Amino acid sequence: MRLALDIQHKAGPFNLDVKLECAGPVTAIFGPSGAGKTTLLNILAGLVRPTRGRISVDDRVWLDTARGVCLAPHERAIGYVFQEGRLFPHLSVRHNLTYGEAFAKDRAPVATFDEVVSLLGLAPLLTRRTRNLSGGEQQRVAIGRALLARPRLMLMDEPLASLDAARRAEILPYLDRLRARFAIPTLYVSHSAEEVERLADEVATMEAGAITGLRRLTR
Amino acid sequence: MTFTPDEITAIWLSLKVATAATLASLPLAIGVAWLLARRDFFGKALLNGLVHLPLVLPPVVTGYLLLIGFGKRGPIGQALDACCGIVFSFRWTGAALACAVMAFPLVVRAIRLAIESIDPKLEAAASTLGARPVLVFATITLPLAIPGILAGAILGFAKALGEFGATITFVSNIPGETQTIATSIYSYTQVPGGDAGAIRLTLVSVAIAMIALMASELLARRILRKASDL
Structure with a gap:
């Protein structure tokens, strides 16, 4: 994957000015809270339209404000794992997982339903309602749901930040397996050095709305 | 308790008018509620005012405007008659239109509140999973708003059942065509010895209202149960 972005975004007093070219497969965006990491992901997802800029993924242009191009979120083929799960409360775990599939028939699956269920240990949860799940279970379902939407790019916004240390330790092995099993290009936002060292192939450091460095990790 | 044929006609007509008013206006009410809850556009305040107008205008004025x-x-009445053969004046369809207009603000309000209570982040999540806006609405917003939509529909039905001022102004009080429970009670109070009839129809009104309320309660409970079985 080759992701190239050059974005200027002004929201109130906050200024985002990001230039980044990365190859992944797992690129961490690492920085303190308030650095603009989530805003950057939302811009990538198409949920926030930046003031100016250009985003391209491989040979596809997602955004080019100079040419008036801005794909809507549903046209970008992404899998977004939010900080807070955002599972659909009126659907069972199974229907949450399969939600994106129907909209992605034109793309090859990243993983089959059974693969995702066994990889994330979701089998005992399938018939459950989402509101009765623990935080860790919710995040596993959210990850599975994003994978099954057949994404070309995964966006993960501190998927472990809302969990306590024990839950985090429960999920990390799943993320390891995810990395090893499927080579999906991923942008992984985090402020935890430990997660970044463990999961990423390259790290972009972000501070006060700008990327201050990019380094490859040796694996 | 026995009813005169005219009373039975009035009861059936009331049910028919209220049901038609509720069902016909519901899709529009859902659309307007969604616009007001989720979209910013030029003229939003105007639309909001227009929707709420029947709530604050004297019903007679609304009826006269209709x-x-x-x-x-009327320009709209003539056009509808010419193009599709739909006639409102002095027909039960006119009574249904008057009831729908009068109930509209209440229905829109209930549905709008339901939609506003849905976290927009869920809709954003659905769009990142590949759902077009119309599918986000159909698969996320609409099902989550169903309790509110149901409450709005029941409220609208109850309002339509009791509507008097706009109906009698617009389509008069013709037995068999536009005479509803409310307007026949009014007729009974205008003639000597009409008390017995007025009381009979009053009891019917109370009974229908109670049944509607209990039915909505039951329906809401069943929907909740069904949802938890998914």
């Missing part, structure tokens, strides 16, 4: 607009000589 008469001017949708009556035999």
Whole structure:
């Protein structure tokens, strides 16, 4: 994957000015809270339209404000794992997982339903309602749901930040397996050095709305 | 308790008018509620005011405006008659239109509140999973708003059942065509010895209202149960 972005975004007093070219497969965006990491992901997802800029993924242009191009979120083929799960409360775990599939028939699956269920240990949860799940279970379902939407790019916004240390330790092995099993290009936002060292192939450091460095990790 | 044929006709007509008013206006009410809850556009305040107007105008005024607009000589009434053969004036369809207009603000309000209570982040999540806006609405917003939509529909039905001022102004009080429970109670109070009839129809009103309320309660409970079985 080759992701190239050059974005200027002004929201109130906050200024985002990001230039980044990365190859992944797992690129961490690492920085303190308030650095603009989530805003950057939302811009990538198409949920926030930046003031100016250009985003391209491989040979596809997602955004080019100079040419008036801005794909809507549903046209970008992404899998977004939010900080807070955002599972659909009126659907069972199974229907949450399969939600994106129907909209992605034109793309090859990243993983089959059974693969995702066994990889994330979701089998005992399938018939459950989402509101009765623990935080860790919710995040596993959210990850599975994003994978099954057949994404070309995964966006993960501190998927472990809302969990306590024990839950985090429960999920990390799943993320390891995810990395090893499927080579999906991923942008992984985090402020935890430990997660970044463990999961990423390259790290972009972000501070006060700008990327201050990019380094490859040796694996 | 025995009813005169006219009373039975009035009861059936009331149910028919209220049901038609509720069902026909519901899709529009859902659309307007969604616009007001989720979209910012030029003229939003105007639309909001227009929707709420029947709530604050005297019902007679609303009825008279309908008469001017949708009556035999009204521009909209004439156009609808010419193009599709739909006639409102002095027909039960006119009573349904008057009831729908009068109930509209209440229905829109209930549905709008339901939609506003849905976290927009869920809709954003659905769009990142590949759902077009119309599918986000159909698969996320609409199902989550169903309790509110149901509450709005029941409220609208109850309002339509009791509507008097706009109906009698717009389509008069013709037995068998536009005479509902409310307008026949009014007729009974205008003649000597009409008390017995008025009381009979009053009891019917109370009974229908109670049944509607209990039915909505039951329906809401069943929907919740069904949802938890998914």
